[in-house]
Amino acid sequence: MFDLYLYPFGIKNKQEYSKIPGFLISTAPKKTSRNRMDDIFLLYYTNYEEIRPTELEFLTQILPKTRDHYFKTSGPITTAIKKSAEFLNDQILQFNLKQLKRPNLVGALQIMVMHENEAYLMHAGEVTSFLLSRNGSERHYDPTIGSQGIGVSRGLRYKFHHVSINTGDRIVLVSKPPKKWTINSMSGSTRLSISHLRRLLISETDQDFETVVIQFRPGNRSVHILKLNTDSVETRKSPIQPISESIDELVNPTNQKPSEKTTIDPAYIPSANLEEIPIETPSSESIENLPISTFQEKRDDDWSESSIESQQENDFKEEQPASESLEKKEPKEQGENNDLGRGIFISGKRLKEYQTKRVKKERTKPRINQDQIVAQLIRFRAVIRKFSNNVTSLLKKIENGLVTLYARSTPGDINQKPSLSGTGMLFVALIVPIFVVAVALTVYLQNKTEIHQEKILEARNQVNLAVESEDYATKVAYYQSALDILDEAETYGSSDASNDLRYIVQSQLDSFSGITRIDIQPTVAGGLVKKISITKMVTALGEDVYALDESTGHVIRMMATKPDFTIDNDFICGPGKHGEVIVSNLVDIEPVTVQNSEDISIMGIDENGVLLLCSTRGTPIAIRLQTPDLGWGNIQAIAFNGYSLFVLDNGINTRDIYAYEGNALSFNGAPATLFEQNIPEILPIVIDMTLYQEDLYLLRDNGMLSRCNVGNNFIETKCNADIGYGRIQLDQVREVVPVIENTQMNQLFITQPPDPSIYLLDTQGQAVYHFSLAVNLQKQIKPNLNSLLFQPERPLSAVTVSPSGTIHFAYGHQTYFGELP
Structure with missing residues (x-):
């Protein structure tokens, strides 16, 4: 002290x-x-x-x-x-x-x-x-x-x-x-x-x-x-x-x-x-x-x-x-x-005068280093084990005594000693197991606490070694070792000491890796039913969040209500008969970012090329898009920039991207192919796409990123098959890499003004990568799961960011949100 x-x-x-x-x-x-x-x-x-x-x-x-x-x-x-x-x-x-x-x-x-x-x-x-x-x-x-x-x-x-x-x-x-x-x-x-x-x-x-x-x-x-x-x-x-x-x-x-x-x-x-x-x-x-x-x-x-x-x-x-x-x-x-x-x-x-008591100063005790503490704990562990052995011996004696007691209480020789009554034997039969379980549980819990404390001391020693080290790689190795030891320690229980040390270690590792950790909280009080599986989320003009449920093909609307969100049970957007058109399960959704008289906030498309326009104040409008000459193969994604709709078909024999003129959200024109005869070979492995003004971004399953300029004339489309990812080094030199190593990117979206940015979801690292429109890495974002009372049950499956900077995460049926710095 x-x-x-x-x-x-x-x-x-x-x-x-x-x-x-x-x-x-x-x-x-x-x-x-x-x-x-x-x-x-x-x-x-x-x-x-x-x-x-x-x-x-x-x-x-x-x-x-x-x-x-x-x-x-x-x-x-x-x-x-x-x-x-x-x-x-x-x-x-x-x-x-x-x-x-x-x-x-x-x-x-x-x-x-x-x-x-x-x-x-x-x-x-x-x-x-x-x-x-x-x-x-x-x-x-x-x-x-x-x-x-x-x-x-x-x-x-x-x-x-x-x-x-x-x-x-x-x-x-x-x-x-x-x-x-x-x-x-x-x-x-x-x-x-x-x-x-x-x-x-x-x-x-x-x-x-x-x-x-x-x-x-x-x-x-x-x-x-x-x-x-x-x-x-x-x-x-x-x-x-x-x-x-x-x-x-x-x-x-x-x-x-x-x-x-x-x-x-x-x-x-x-x-x-x-x-x-x-x-x-x-x-x-x-x-x-x-x-x-x-x-x-x-x-x-x-x-x-x-x-x-x-x-x-x-x-x-x-x-x-x-x-x-x-x-x-x-x-x-x-x-x-x-x-x-x-x-x-x-x-x-x-702040205020108070009466005080004179306290005699205690003599300061010499400081014990960590090696001495560990040695004392090991000796203490030996004492506990000896105590456990003594308890085992005691239980054996009790067992032998009960056997003798039972023999004496059984009718037999007339010369045997008096036996216990039935009530007495029932009491002994009940109290002895309870005593045995209590003693065993006490020894077990003491042993777990002891191991937990030993592991915390071991992790602290790794942190001290990391602080003393001047080599970057060595520092990272020591901090990672401390984190692994804390994981092991928490299998024996949790404590404020382990939580605080974990926060410090995780913060250091995040700092070395350029990770921004976001505190999150549940989006909806009570959560969603477990059968829901959210695979995509978007935000429209406001702060409301729309989530696509893969299991049913429906869209869930979560309305912003301070301090969290509530489910809009009156919102309809999913499969069924709407007017004269039958809609199947939706495969992708896209926000509608232009003002319109019908208050349409989101659109979705099913596997048959039926477009569904969903409003916050009425029934949805279903539109059957004109079918391309080759028909539909596998509709993978859609993108909308306010005046043109783009549909990605990545079927082997039908691969193409088609454009439909908006025409006041009627989309009643014929589809125009972006590529005509020069269809890129990469389209079958494109898994997602997004659009910002006249730039169309395509994400492949290997993590590579392409960009096409659609312009006003789709025939003149120009594509860069590999634009790469930019990273600014310490010497302020921009390095371009084709993919981000050790990642599995599977979702791509661009936020609307005032801060338009590119975001990619990495399902392997359970992280979100933030890039500028020039595709320069800004930061890596991860949710701080330690801020939650209960951990998510499934992996990270979807993410979106609102124009005001609120980031939303989906883990299957569980959704959370936090504020970007």
């Missing part, structure tokens, strides 16, 4: 200040879930523009609510962090919508949760965190999440980072760090106190900045907020202190009284004394509606020397390792400043 020493401060116009709006740190309140009791929650919100008074008041009230949201959320730590960030984002969005002027509360967010010896960090927006450790320093920054931050849209883009904390480590949180703040420039800071680290950060740049510096020291999860000590300053009229102001030395070698002054060369950037602000245990009463005045404590004028920071300077004055100095020295207890730092603080100030 660690104590946290924090110093939030900023530099503006060469003036230093420590009142940072948007900063909060809190330990667990008294009434919280059991798995959150030992967590320390830190939130650091940085607004992109200067904060106005009304916005400051809003932040002061909403940050404690965000903290409460975290401690009330059950499940893995990463899930609780994400939900609390989404809560804050929603609250800021609602606040911005109420403003008469343009939204001003838009900024970056960093959340850190300290759990045992692990720190979980979430970044949203343009933020950076530095881990400064003797075991190796790290810079956490991911440009792929963009600079959007929070307060802009409901789709929150974020990135998780996970670090293991050791004694003396420091974490620096900052938004838009100065350019000179690098791992190399901070490489010598792992042995410095916070005061010296502060001086180093200031000396490295002339830019304005705000930051939070955190130091970890052995303790009992106390939080200590530090502030500048200026009692020894000659002249002081403002709590904002110039950087070059003369400050007393942290250690007083002459033992002079506090009132005596010592002046240091003004050219020297001072190693300012930092004083602790004591933190008390929060009450369980509500703190959500406290006025701003509650936070204005006498902090500006109360700048006195603190023995805690003085002791910290002594610890690191001669650049001794933190572990050595801490073994030699312990801070002296001085008044209330050494009470446990338990509570909730905003920008270094207490």
Whole structure:
């Protein structure tokens, strides 16, 4: 366990200040879930523009609510962090919508949760965190999440980072760090106190900045907020202190009284004394509606020397390792400043005064490394096995005793001992099996828990090896090994520890592979009946989703109703007699993206060339398309661009693509072949097609992509049989490959404006590939199945994306949706 020493401060116009709006740190309140009791929650919100008074008041009230949201959320730590960030984002969005002027509360967010010896960090927006450790320093920054931050849209883009904390480590949180703040420039800071680290950060740049510096020291999860000590300053009229102001030395070698002054060369950037602000245990009463005045404590004028920071300077004055100095020295207890730092603080100030109890500091136990833990668990396993053997021996003795008991209770020799009554024998017959099963179950469960914990330790060891490795392939191998071990561990049960570690490992592997993981939820409450098998989904002009059921040939309409979707039981679109035309099972569907008087939103086609136009307010209209000269062979797909319908027939002897003029959705003209005599040989293996304006894209069963320009005259059709897939390399050079390796593409569609893009469904990797219209890879998308209470029962079978950026997944009869970043 660690104590946290924090110093939030900023530099503006060469003036230093420590009142940072948007900063909060809190330990667990008294009434919280059991798995959150030992967590320390830190939130650091940085607004992109200067904060106005009304916005400051809003932040002061909403940050404690965000903290409460975290401690009330059950499940893995990463899930609780994400939900609390989404809560804050929603609250800021609602606040911005109420403003008469343009939204001003838009900024970056960093959340850190300290759990045992692990720190979980979430970044949203343009933020950076530095881990400064003797075991190796790290810079956490991911440009792929963009600079959007929070307060802009409901789709929150974020990135998780996970670090293991050791004694003396420091974490620096900052938004838009100065350019000179690098791992190399901070490489010598792992042995410095916070005061010296502060001086180093200031000396490295002339830019304005705000930051939070955190130091970890052995303790009992106390939080200590530090502030500048200026009692020894000659002249002081403002709590904002110039950087070059003369400050007393942290250690007083002459033992002079506090009132005596010592002046240091003004050219020297001072190693300012930092004083602790004591933190008390929060009450369980509500703190959500406290006025701003509650936070204005006498902090500006109360700048006195603190023995805690003085002791910290002594610890690191001669650049001794933190572990050595801490073994030699312990801070002296001085008044209330050494009470446990338990509570909730905003920008270094207490929310409310509370009564505190003096707690005797426990002696820090030596840290046990992972090899020792594994060895102890193995010894514990041996003890369990010995206990199991003893239980088996006991059960054998009970069995022998029962045999003897039965023999004595059986009528026989008159000299035998008295037997049990019938009631007694019935009681023994019932109670003994129950006892045996209870003992066996206890031993079994203990053994499963033990193996589960061993596997988690083994997976963590693989993660540590991955972090230490500098080779890309080796990192991936270690992380993949950790994921495989976690899969094995979860066969013996699940725990928050395994879920959190899985999230971290999966995030790292996704980052290496360029995968964007989307949180999803069920589309329809209660789901669809299991006999349904969805093979294609489309969205029309609105947010409604249309799904083709392969088993019945019908189309299911799912209407957008916040927060999810509902089934439209009155929607009719499927086989049957419509007017004078009989429609068979539909084989493909296509959205109608043009306005029309009949409110037709979708069209489908059956194997006989009958087109079905389905409306949201009436019965469908069936149209028998004119049959080509060679007849129909195998109708595979259709595509519609608003004025022309294209039908793909990939039959061996009838292969062709036919075009029908729309004519106000009447499609009553004769079909025109796109190729005439020059029919491509690839058509029999084309499995899907899509159309954007005058470009027709064809997907083959081997994953290769073709493009034809249909133009205004179909006879002049020009096709590129292999356009390939573009990938931008690290050196910004475009590489074109004919297929994406290790994939099985079987669906293709293009989204409508405002963001037209190409999407392909990979059934082998259970993923979706997003390309620009220039066929350059943008990202690989996978649903985060860990966000679901129950896993899908079937493989991924269909996908679609709405114009607003909602992505829908179908797994047979189960459908889910999420928001694209």
